[in-house]
Amino acid sequence: MQNGTVSMAELLNSSSALIFMGTGCSSAVPNAMCLIQPSDPPCSVCSQSLSIPPDLNPNYRGNTSLLIDHLQSNGEHSYILIDVGKTFREAALRWFTFHKIPRVDSVILTHEHADAVLGLDDIRAVQPFSPTNDISPTPIYLTEDSMNSVGVKFPYLVQKKLKEGQEVRRVSQLDWRIIESHHEKPFVASGLQFFPLPVMHGEDYVSLGFLFGETSKVAYISDISRFIPSTLSVISKSGGGQLDLLIIDTLYKTGSHNTHFCFPQTLDAVKTICPKRALLVGMTHEFDHHKDNEFLTEWSKREGIPVQLARDGLRVPIDL
Incomplete structure (x- = not known):
């Protein structure tokens, strides 16, 4: 602080915050096919990516992922990443630099699908360089089922010992920690407690959400x-008391889907849960950020629950 003024750095460090690393579906937005084989007229959302830089385009969406910037009681910050999908490296280059995020202290995985785990190899990009991999591994919290799947996808990331004659490769150094799929089995990641929230992601598959925060x-x-x-x-x-913030999935604007909520189901869920505020993630190119947030502003006034579409790079200060 100089001359009684507060710097931007001081403001950013004065509270915890949630930073949306990605808010899109598995295939991300823009939809590649809309650009490779454009329709007539062209998709208005996807074609924006050819004329508006991604940093300035709220319709440019990577795989859904959340970074929690947690201000701990000792005044230090810890950085917890939920999911690390196919677009992680791009998101880290864009938003870690923009929001001055220096590292990742731990990672939590909701499930083992591509849009949640295929960036695990790129965790090395935010770890200290060591040609011999002699660095402290990043804790990764995941279920046993997800661990089994990740072990097949990335055997070299879970391998503990080198075989005779095998050379050291510079890969992500990860410390795998098994969690349970039950809200009565919480765990602590980088100083913040999380309660697993099992939900159906298709009728034969369980994914995890997470409840966290004491003050909020x-x-x-x-x-x-x-x-x-x-x-x-x-x-x-x-039931358990009103949420300060609900962050929830919405894939398509109309209809239904076998593995995701779509807009009608999402809004019904928001009304049922009745949080103080809700932000939506997981959107396809059917959603236009500005137009649909105008609709949600009117919906929010009618229902008494503020709801908006999140966007990549959005930073939400919050007291955790």
């Missing part, structure tokens, strides 16, 4: 087609 309660649910009753009870105003 936040529920993050990125991949859902149906709520499990116990999870809905924990995060509903009528």
Whole structure:
């Protein structure tokens, strides 16, 4: 602070914050096919990517991912990343630099699909350089089922010992930590407690959301087609108490989908849960950020619950 003024750096360090590293679907936005084989007229959302830089384009969306900048009681910050999908490296180059994020202290995985885990190899990009991999590994919190799948996808990331004659390769150094799929089995990552929120992501598959925060309660649910009753009870105003912020999946603007909420189901869920505020993630190119947020502004006035589409790079200060 100089002459009684507060610098931008001081403001950024004065509270915890949530930073949206990505807010799009698995294939991301723009949709490649819209640019390779453009329709007539062209897709207005995707064609914007050819004329507006991604940093200035809220319709440019990477794989859904959240960075938690946690201001701890000792005044130090820890950085917790939920999901590290196919677009992680691009998002880190864009938003870590913009928001002055110096590192990742731990990673939490919601499930083992490509848009949640295929950036694991790129964690090395935000780790200290060591040609011999002699660095402290980054903790990765995930279920046993996800661990088994990741072990098949990335055997070299989970291998503990080199075989005879095998050369050291510079890869991500990761410390795998198994968590359970139950809200009564919380875990602590980099000083912040998380309660797993199992939800259906298709009728034969369970993905995890997470409830975190003591001063402010936040529920993050990125991949859902149906709520499990116990999870809905924990995060509903009528059950476990009102959330300060709900972050929730919405894939398409109309209809339904077998593995994701779409806009109608998402808004119904928001009304049922009744948080103080909601932000939506996981959108395809059907959503136009400005136009659909205008609709949501009117919806919010009618329902009494502020709801908006999130955007990549959005920083939400919050007291955790």
